[in-house]
Amino acid sequence: MKIFIDSDNIEEIKKYLSWGVCDGVTTNPTTFFRSGVSGAEGIKNRVLEISKLIGSQPLSVEVTSEIPEEIIKQAKEYSGWANNIVIKIPVTDSKGNSLLGVVKKLVQEGVVVNVTLIMNFNQAILAAKSISSGLEKLNDKKAHFISIFAGRITEEQGVERAFQVIKEARLWLDFHKFNNVEIIIASIRNPENIEYFSKTGGHVMTIPPEAISKSLLAARTKEGVAKFMEDAKKSI
């Protein structure tokens, strides 16, 4: 399973790259807002900075419009910023209208997409179909993504339901040989989520920095190191 860092914080991304646990980065309008990155130029500069830092690893950038023509315009602009940009497009707009027509069109034009805000199995398979249909006539069959929001599904329908949606979507993709679509397990809240949802078979998990750092903390590890250091001093 690949790990993406769910953050636009440069220092955090550098840290996890240096640990060898960063295979890509995901951002969204909320992450930029939280870290005080604003304005078109500010966001572009931060995206370029992250893109350079992670080299060929994928960097997801979300569109900020719900209007199909504007989404297409933004997607083309953003994907032109660097070779590793992946365009995040919600599966529907805020009224529930499908954005899959936009997804197919962009994929056909060579834009790599991440269909986001997926909350159920049917949205997942429809998004995968849309991507796959866009790829039909292309020779370049890079991986595209669908982001299933484990944390948000859990908040509404429980953790088992979230697990089942991701696991069954992965089985379905494999059974029907959707080899160019990868599931990103998104909306991770804590270390327990990391352990639990790692067993779903999702190809990627995008994790907020705090949940990664907390994952390494174990009182008995700290205590064990302290004891070994103490005994090492005695035996020198």
Ligand code: E4P
């Ligand atoms: C990742 O790509 C998503 O944008 C992210 O995991 C969102 O999760 P949340 O807003 O539910 O925390």
